[in-house]
Amino acid sequence: MRAAAAVAEILKREGVQFLIGYPVNPIIEAAAEADIRTIIVRQERTGLHMADAVSRVTSADRIGVFCMQQGPGTENAFGGVAQAYGDSSPIVVLPAGYPRRLINVPPNFNAYLNYQHVTKWIEQVTQGASVPHALLRAFTQVKNGRPRPALVEIPADVFGEEVPEPLNYRPAPRLRSAPDPRDVENAAGLLVNAQRPVIYAGQGVHYAKGWEALRELAELLEAPVTTSLQGKSAFPEDHPLSLGSGGRAVPEPVHRFLSDADVIFGIGCSFATTSYGVTMPQGKTFIHATLDPHDLNKDVPAEHALIGDAKLTLEALGAAVKERLGGKPRGRKDAVAAEIQKIREPWLKQWLPKLTSDETPLSPYRVIWDLAHTVDPANTIITHDAGSPRDQLSPFWQSTVPLSYIGWGKTTQLGYGLGLAMGARLACPEKLCINVWGDAAIGFTGMDFETAVRERIPILSILMNNFSMAIELPIMQTATKKYGSTNISGHYADMAKAFGGYGERVETPDEIVPAIKRGIEATRNGQPALLEFITQKDYQYSMFGRG
Ligand SMILES: Cc1ncc(C[n+]2csc(CCOP(=O)(O)OP(=O)(O)O)c2C)c(N)n1
Ligand SMILES: [Mg+2]
Numbered sequence: 001m002r003a004a005a006a007v008a009e010i011l012k013r014e015g016v017q018f019l020i021g022y023p024v025n026p027i028i029e030a031a032a033e034a035d036i037r038t039i040i041v042r043q044e045r046t047g048l049h050m051a052d053a054v055s056r057v058t059s060a061d062r063i064g065v066f067c068m069q070q071g072p073g074t075e076n077a078f079g080g081v082a083q084a085y086g087d088s089s090p091i092v093v094l095p096a097g098y099p100r101r102l103i104n105v106p107p108n109f110n111a112y113l114n115y116q117h118v119t120k121w122i123e124q125v126t127q128g129a130s131v132p133h134a135l136l137r138a139f140t141q142v143k144n145g146r147p148r149p150a151l152v153e154i155p156a157d158v159f160g161e162e163v164p165e166p167l168n169y170r171p172a173p174r175l176r177s178a179p180d181p182r183d184v185e186n187a188a189g190l191l192v193n194a195q196r197p198v199i200y201a202g203q204g205v206h207y208a209k210g211w212e213a214l215r216e217l218a219e220l221l222e223a224p225v226t227t228s229l230q231g232k233s234a235f236p237e238d239h240p241l242s243l244g245s246g247g248r249a250v251p252e253p254v255h256r257f258l259s260d261a262d263v264i265f266g267i268g269c270s271f272a273t274t275s276y277g278v279t280m281p282q283g284k285t286f287i288h289a290t291l292d293p294h295d296l297n298k299d300v301p302a303e304h305a306l307i308g309d310a311k312l313t314l315e316a317l318g319a320a321v322k323e324r325l326g327g328k329p330r331g332r333k334d335a336v337a338a339e340i341q342k343i344r345e346p347w348l349k350q351w352l353p354k355l356t357s358d359e360t361p362l363s364p365y366r367v368i369w370d371l372a373h374t375v376d377p378a379n380t381i382i383t384h385d386a387g388s389p390r391d392q393l394s395p396f397w398q399s400t401v402p403l404s405y406i407g408w409g410k411t412t413q414l415g416y417g418l419g420l421a422m423g424a425r426l427a428c429p430e431k432l433c434i435n436v437w438g439d440a441a442i443g444f445t446g447m448d449f450e451t452a453v454r455e456r457i458p459i460l461s462i463l464m465n466n467f468s469m470a471i472e473l474p475i476m477q478t479a480t481k482k483y484g485s486t487n488i489s490g491h492y493a494d495m496a497k498a499f500g501g502y503g504e505r506v507e508t509p510d511e512i513v514p515a516i517k518r519g520i521e522a523t524r525n526g527q528p529a530l531l532e533f534i535t536q537k538d539y540q541y542s543m544f545g546r547g
Contacts, residue, residue: 003128003154004030006163007094010135011036011065014171018426020047021067025096026159028067039426039455044068046448048080049419052089054427055147056420057381057403059209060090060174062427063142067094070156074111078118079413081149085118086411087230088203088270090147092138097124097155111153120148128161132169139172146292147207176208179289179306179313187265187287187304188320194263194285197223198243200278203230203407204268204291210311211235211402214267217318220325222332224340226254228269228277229390229407233399240337244344245399245407246278248543249391252347253340254278255544263287268310271300276390276409279545289313351542355396358509364392364464364535368436370512371462372397375432375520380404381424385437386412388471389464391541393436415444421459422452432520436462439488440469446492449530450499458523460516461530463492470537496530505532 001009008030011019018037021028022044032038041047044066051064068077074095084091093115098108103124112124121141125134131154138150191197199221205214214235218225224243225235232245244251258264258281265287271280272295280286280300288295288302289310296305306313357363382397383406384390390409399405406420417435425433442463452459469476469486479485496503502522506515512533519529 001163001165001167002159003131003161003163004159005033006131006167007135007154008034008036009167010132010169013169014139015062016065017062019065019067020050022047022069022073024069025067025073025094027094041451042447043445044073044077045080045415046419046422046445046451048077048084048091048093049416050423050426051091052080052084053406053420053423055090056206056406057424057427059207059403060143060147063139064091064423065094066091068096070096070098071109075109078115081115081151082118083411083413083416084149087408088147088410089149090142091149092142093119093149093151095151095153096159097153099157100126100155103155111151115151118149119151120146121150124153125155125158128158128163131158131163132167136169136172143172143174146294176309176312178316179308181316183304183306184316184320187289187306188317188324190263190285190287190304191221191223191265191317192321192324196261197221197263197265198257198261199223199225200246200264200266200269201225201227201231201234202266202269203228203234204310205231205234206403208268208310208312210268210314213311213314213318215239217314217321219333220318220321220329222329222336224253224257224336226258226278229394229409231269232394232407233402233405236400237398238400240333240340243340245394247390247394247407247409248276249395249541250278250544251344251395251542252544253343256343257340265289267314270295271298271302272410273299274410276412347542351396354538359536360508361466361534361536362507362509362512364388364533364538365396366509367462367464367512367533367535368393368396371434371516374513374516375434377401377404379430380432380434381406381421381428382434382436383408383417383420383424385417385435385441386414387438387441387469388539388541389436389438389441391543392538395542413444414441417441418445418448418461421461422448422457425457425459432460432523434460434462436464438470439463439465439467439490439492442490442492443488446495449496449501449528452528453500456526458526458528460519460523461496461528463530463532464535465490465492465532466535466537468537470539473537473539492530493532496528502527502529503532504529505534507534
């Protein structure tokens with residue numbers, strides 16, 4: 001068996017149902033021969049974003065795989081891998097390499113050398129017979145420990161080499177580890193004794209599928225819960241103990257409860273310092289539960305830590321807390337829920353004029369509000385893009401079902417949302433998959449709307465066209481005034497139609513809901529829809545304590 005065919009067979013054994021890629025790479029042809037659906041994008045970055053979403057929305061039960069050619073393909077793919085690394089998404093990347101006689105000769109781009117710092121595992125295969133073991137190492141890495149990309153570069157002349165038969169490959173195992181019971185007892189004691197504990201859940205809860213265990217612990221402790229942007233939807237945001245999610249913009253209860261907490265329990269989170277997450281207040285007692293010891297004391301010094309899988313950690317903590325409480329909660333819940341409401345209601349009231357605005361150009365908040373009240377949230381996966389859409393969507397979008405929101409932003413590449421929605425739809429064909437983006441974001445990856453049409457990936461794309469990089473207006477005033485530096489233009493509904501998709505430009509408030517319904521109908525008929533809302537240059541966000 002040739003090496004390319006061996007790769008395809010291994011992908012099959014690993015449960016890979018579609019190979020996303022861009023030519024030239026012999027794995028594409030071999031995958032098709034092995035009946036793995038191949039999906040060809042318009043540029044590498046979007047394909048990687050799609051693979052990334054496949055891993056995210058399946059809690060890495062299915063691993064997204066992307067392949068591309070040596071040289072330009074690998075050079076152009078860098079952003080997609082870097083984004084997956086920044087946001088900790090486990091994907092397998094399979095670039096071809098230059099033939100072995102040239103691979104280490106400048107100026108040929110060498111993936112092994114250049115991707116070192118955006119992968120958790122990287123290698124260059126030097127002979128066909130080594131391909132199966134190299135892939136076993138890569139899949140073992142993405143299925144275990146902190147989720148991040150693994151890359152195996154296969155030189156073009158290796159693809160034609162023979163791999164000994166029968167192919168000896170069993171899928172990589174997925175193993176979990178639990179924290180030290182002494183640490184669990186310690187943390188349980190602290191949590192039970194805390195007067196104002198807050199639980200902060202990150203995306204580790206999604207990968208561990210620890211949603212139920214998180215809810216049980218929160219209800220037992222009667223502690224309010226917030227999430228990072230990446231962890232959003234790990235806890236139902238319509239639950240009386242939910243504060244809403246963190247991000248650059250947050251609901252006010254998130255800010256107030258974190259500020260007033262005595263103990264903050266971070267579960268499945270990195271506590272990384274970022275402009276796109278809440279800043280942890282000083283002077284609190286932190287309990288940091290994470291899979292990755294590299295995160296400990298990195299940004300937030302934590303006196304107490306637990307290392308292990310988020311679900312196993314939450315279950316162990318739940319049992320220890322239960323024992324300390326004599327099996328049941330102490331009756332604090334109503335008071336905590338009432339306090340949350342007391343902060344939430346005036347906060348929401350303050351934003352309602354924007355959320356229900358009748359103005360034209362449209363308020364982006366009104367578009368989001370109407371979208372939220374038109375779709376079936378339990379059957380929807382939504383993601384934002386960088387820019388105002390993120391900060392306008394995340395505080396007001398209530399996620400009630402695990403993995404119904406793909407939050408991101410440890411690095412914030414404009415244009416990421418489209419590929420995420422497409423990958424989500426591929427992995428969950430029964431869901432309505434939505435990306436909300438701005439007119440600068442579409443400039444990066446908009447051509448791949450054609451991929452959605454051609455590959456029959458019917459997503460709903462909500463575009464806020466304000467003919468501007470509105471979020472940059474406050475810091476680019478002179479450049480805007482003198483040279484129009486933040487101005488952009490385009491008719492994106494027409495672009496969608498030109499690609500064979502459903503496109504509609506919406507300019508009046510009464511047309512928002514009917515247009516959304518028509519867009520959803522188009523997706524039901526297998527056609528991706530792009531709804532272009534002409535919006536205000538609004539750069540007011542629900543931010544607290546940051547510039
Ligand atoms: C690849 C990349 N380059 C630059 C940025 C910085 N950036 C963040 S948002 C933004 C402008 C966003 O404009 P738009 O998408 O139109 O959203 P708006 O704020 O106008 O609603 C820029 C330049 C980025 N996030 N990603
Ligand atoms: Mg804009």
